[in-house]
Amino acid sequence: MSRETKLRNLILDRYTSLRQFAIEADIPYSTLMTLLSRDVGGASFDVIIKICKQLEVDPMEFCGG
Numbered sequence: 796m797s798r799e800t801k802l803r804n805l806i807l808d809r810y811t812s813l814r815q816f817a818i819e820a821d822i823p824y825s826t827l828m829t830l831l832s833r834d835v836g837g838a839s840f841d842v843i844i845k846i847c848k849q850l851e852v853d854p855m856e857f858c859g860g
């Protein structure tokens with residue numbers, strides 16, 4: 796399973812929609828969608844930290860660690 800699929804599933808397990816997650820994580824929905832459709836590794840550090848903080852997961856889990 797790709798990092799993007801794993802992240803999408805984790806978000807949807809905890810939130811009703813990707814848009815709702817983006818609002819609560821304080822990141823643009825378009826940024827989240829780009830990240831999920833392309834590559835988590837290409838995201839900025841700040842965005843990854845916001846996502847991981849909101850999901851309460853270790854950032855290294857999605858950054859190749």
